[in-house]
Structure formats: structure tokens, C-alpha cells
Amino acid sequence: MAALNLLPLAPDLFLVVALLFTAWRALYTRALFPAVVFFVAFGMLLALAWMRLEAPDVALAETAIGAGLTGALLMAAVARLRGRDEERP
Amino acid sequence: MKRAGSAVLALVLAGLAALMAWIVTRPVQPGRDVPAHIAGSIGDSGVSHPVTAVLLNFRGYDTLLELVVLLVALAGVRCLAPLPPPRGGAPVGGVLSELASLLLPVLVLVALYLLWAGASRPGGAFQGGALLAAAGILALLAGRDRFLWRFEHRLWPLASLGVGVFLIVAAGTLGGSGVLLGLPPGHAGTLILVIEGFALFSIAVTLVALFLGTGELEDREP
Numbered sequence: 001m002a003a004l005n006l007l008p009l010a011p012d013l014f015l016v017v018a019l020l021f022t023a024w025r026a027l028y029t030r031a032l033f034p035a036v037v038f039f040v041a042f043g044m045l046l047a048l049a050w051m052r053l054e055a056p057d058v059a060l061a062e063t064a065i066g067a068g069l070t071g072a073l074l075m076a077a078v079a080r081l082r083g084r085d086e087e088r089p
Numbered sequence: 090m091k092r093a094g095s096a097v098l099a100l101v102l103a104g105l106a107a108l109m110a111w112i113v114t115r116p117v118q119p120g121r122d123v124p125a126h127i128a129g130s131i132g133d134s135g136v137s138h139p140v141t142a143v144l145l146n147f148r149g150y151d152t153l154l155e156l157v158v159l160l161v162a163l164a165g166v167r168c169l170a171p172l173p174p175p176r177g178g179a180p181v182g183g184v185l186s187e188l189a190s191l192l193l194p195v196l197v198l199v200a201l202y203l204l205w206a207g208a209s210r211p212g213g214a215f216q217g218g219a220l221l222a223a224a225g226i227l228a229l230l231a232g233r234d235r236f237l238w239r240f241e242h243r244l245w246p247l248a249s250l251g252v253g254v255f256l257i258v259a260a261g262t263l264g265g266s267g268v269l270l271g272l273p274p275g276h277a278g279t280l281i282l283v284i285e286g287f288a289l290f291s292i293a294v295t296l297v298a299l300f301l302g303t304g305e306l307e308d309r310e311p
Contacts, residue, residue: 064219073300
């Protein structure tokens with residue numbers, strides 16, 4: 001019976017685990033490009049979490065600014081850092 | 090040494106988690122029912138979506154300062170280096186170019202829709218502005234950067250348009266009703282749309298300029 005009661009919570013629990021996982025990978029992946037990809041995935045999952053909390057306004061802002069634009073900025077930074085690393089072995 | 094640092098960090102984090110758990114489990118102070126308070130006065134706000142009513146009317150001052158923060162961020166980046174000049178060459182071919190020509194009109198349309206939708210459902214100037222900026226960045230990446238010629242020398246007027254219009258409205262309401270940003274209920278809807286429209290444009294310009302960032306930073310290194 002206890003397992004049945006947990007069933008409606010399953011998507012939220014999955015969301016929490018996925019959020020923690022992507023946050024961990026974004027922080028501790030050594031290669032920078034995969035870290036940025038994890039950061040963007042984290043942002044999209046966070047937007048889903050905001051939707052689950054019934055805050056669609058925050059979810060929209062998180063998708064557009066948090067995941068989209070910050071992701072683009074980080075990608076540009078990675079591209080620039082990569083160019084510098086090749087110059088200085 | 091490193092282990093000691095990790096232990097301290099773990100202790101701080103555990104303390105923070107305990108503090109948050111304590112705050113969450115505290116009973117909510119009765120008496121100030123904010124959602125009901127907002128629902129009671131939403132008729133005077135000019136919009137029907139409570140979040141937009143709070144952001145642009147009841148707490149318009151906060152939104153004005155948010156726009157100023159964006160402007161200050163841009164000023165910080167521009168202090169480091171000038172805008173990189175547009176390359177002006179032929180557009181990049183292939184999938185990216187096709188994708189850009191398909192997506193650009195849709196992105197602009199959805200950005201404007203988000204602005205309009207903000208009056209009655211989730212949306213608004215920041216979301217729409219971010220989407221418009223995404224359209225600009227996509228155009229840049231696809232090599233269609235000729236629009237940069239147009240705002241290269243007018244970056245500051247364009248980026249501060251949103252704050253400027255907001256301040257003019259604020260001055261107008263201060264003169265008219267004596268309350269800073271106390272929008273008159275009869276015209277609040279129109280004023281909010283005007284403020285948001287210019288704010289959307291300025292947010293998009295600012296974000297694209299932030300993305301362009303510091304084209305010549307590397308050249309200046311020793």
C-alpha cells in the first residue's frame with residue numbers, strides 16, 4: 001500500500017534526482033563543453049520543476065534566460081577558452 | 090588542509106540545510122493573505138494576470154531597478170572592450186542557415202506574443218526580450234550580422250530606451266497623482282503595454298550586446 005501512495009510522487013522524485021544529478025555533473029565534469037550541456041539540461045529540468053510548483057512565469061523566465069541565454073554565453077566563453085588553451089600548451 | 094576545508098564546507102552546508110528546514114516547517118504568520126490582497130485590487134491594475142500586475146504596477150519600482158541592473162551589467166562589459174565589429178561576410182551555409190531562416194520569424198512572433206500575453210497569462214517583457222535576444226544571437230551565429238551596423242553607434246540610446254520610457258511614465262505619474270508609478274486605473278493597461286514594449290526591445294538589445302561581449306579582449310593581453 002505504501003508503494004501505491006508513492007506513485008503520484010514518482011515524477012517529482014525523478015525530477016529531484018535528475019536535478020541533483022545534472023547539477024553535480026555540471027559542477028564536477030572536467031571537460032567544459034559537457035559541463036555546459038549539463039548546465040543547460042539542469043536549466044530545462046528546473047523549468048519543469050517550476051511548472052510542477054505552479055509557477056509558469058518563473059518557468060518561462062528560467063527557460064529563456066537561465067537555460068537559453070546563459071547557456072549561449074557559457075558556450076561562447078568555452079569557445080574562447082579553448083582557443084587560448086591551444087595557443088598556450 | 091584541503092580535507093579540513095571540505096569539512097568546514099560540509100558543516101556550513103549542513104547548518105544551512107538545517108536552517109532552511111527550520112524555516113520551511115515554521116507556521117506561516119496569519120493576517121497578511123497576499124494572494125487575496127492582490128486579487129482584491131487587480132481590477133485597478135489594468136491587467137488580469139496577477140504576476141504582471143505585481144511586477145509592472147504594484148511593485149513597478151522593483152522592475153524599473155531590474156532594468157537598471159541590466160544596463161549596469163552592459164556598462165561593465167563595455168568598459169572592458171568595444172563591441173566586436175560585424176564581419177559582414179556572406180551568411181554561413183548549410184543546416185544553420187536554413188534553421189535560422191525558418192526560426193527567426195517564428196522567434197520574433199513568439200516574443201511579441203509573449204509580450205501581449207503577459208496581460209492575461211504567463212509572459213511579459215523579460216521572457217519576450219530574452220526570446221528576441223535569442224533570435225538576434227541565432228542571426229549572429231548564422232552569419233547574418235548586418236543588423237549590427239545599425240545599432241553599433243546607437244547602442245546606448247537603444248539599450249536605455251526601456252529605462253527611459255519607464256522613468257518618463259514614473260515622472261508623469263508623480264506629477265499627475267503624486268505617487269511614483271501610481272498608474273491611473275483607467276490608463277494602466279495601455280501604460281503597462283507601452284512600458285513593456287520598450288523594455289522588451291531594450292532587454293533584447295542589451296542581451297545581444299552582452300553576448301557579443303568583448304571581441305577584442307584577447308588582443309589586449311600581454
